[in-house]
Structure formats: C-alpha cells, structure tokens
Amino acid sequence: MKFIILATLVAVTLAAPQYGYEAPRGSFRGGDSSEEIPILRDDRDRDDSGRYSVDVETANGIRLTDSGAPGAKGAIAASGSFSYTAPDGTPVSLQYVADENGFQPQSNLLPVAPEFPHPIPQFVLDQIAFAAEEDRRGKSVSAPSGSYSAPRF
Numbered sequence: 001m002k003f004i005i006l007a008t009l010v011a012v013t014l015a016a017p018q019y020g021y022e023a024p025r026g027s028f029r030g031g032d033s034s035e036e037i038p039i040l041r042d043d044r045d046r047d048d049s050g051r052y053s054v055d056v057e058t059a060n061g062i063r064l065t066d067s068g069a070p071g072a073k074g075a076i077a078a079s080g081s082f083s084y085t086a087p088d089g090t091p092v093s094l095q096y097v098a099d100e101n102g103f104q105p106q107s108n109l110l111p112v113a114p115e116f117p118h119p120i121p122q123f124v125l126d127q128i129a130f131a132a133e134e135d136r137r138g139k140s141v142s143a144p145s146g147s148y149s150a151p152r153f
Helices: 002-015 122-137
Strands: 027-029 036-046 052-058 063-070 076-085 091-099 102-106
Touching: none
Parallel strands: none
Antiparallel strands: 027 036, 036 052, 052 063, 063 076, 076 091, 091 102
C-alpha cells in the first residue's frame, strides 16, 4: 500500500506543469510561425540620474527608440518612436512625447478630430439664444426650498 501511495505522489509531481521563463536571446518567434526573427540591435543605457535610452531593431523591420529623464514633479519625461509594417503591408510609424502634459502621439494613422470651427447644429444655436433671452429678462432658477413633501397626484 505504501508503494502505491509513493508511486502516485511521484507521478503527480512529474505531471505538474513546469513553469519557467527564459528571456529571448537574439531572436523572436513571430506569431504562430516557427520562423525566428533575428534581433539586429538591442542597445539599452541607463545612468544613476534616471536618464535612459533604448534602441531596438529586428530583421523584419520593427524599430523602437525611446529615451527619457526625470522631469517635473518626479515624473519621467520620455520621447521616442516605433515603426513596423502591418500585416496588410501598411507601414506604421508613431512618434511620441510623454511628459507633464501627458502622452502626445503623432502619426498619420491616428484619427483626427474635425477642424474648428465646425458647423454648430441649429438646436444648439436655439438653446444658446433661449439662454441669452432668459439672461436678458433677468430670470433665474429658484433655489431649492430645503424641505421635502410627497408628490401630488
């Protein structure tokens, strides 16, 4: 009986998933493909003041550059770009700045808001005119009464 319990414990131990992670070493397997994509450049630099830079390029045309330094209020001010070719063949390129003013991307592929001034719908103009007329007449919204009563039917 002891042998069966020992054999079961050994079998369970050997069948347990083995979790291990090993960082890529100079190549990457793209998507579901078994093709290895060589990493042509992977330069990273960091100094004690908090400044850093990253420059990565792969053989399939992916390129990333990023650099930053401590900025206002303890945040990191960074700027950089990345580019690659989308599966449909479209070249994708994005440049950015990230600082105390937020993340500010620039790319011809990002959606663009309509230019201002854009046409204002008539119902908005009517509401503005109505509010201006109320202001001219001196009407104001009454203050809450401070008491509650049941609704009347």
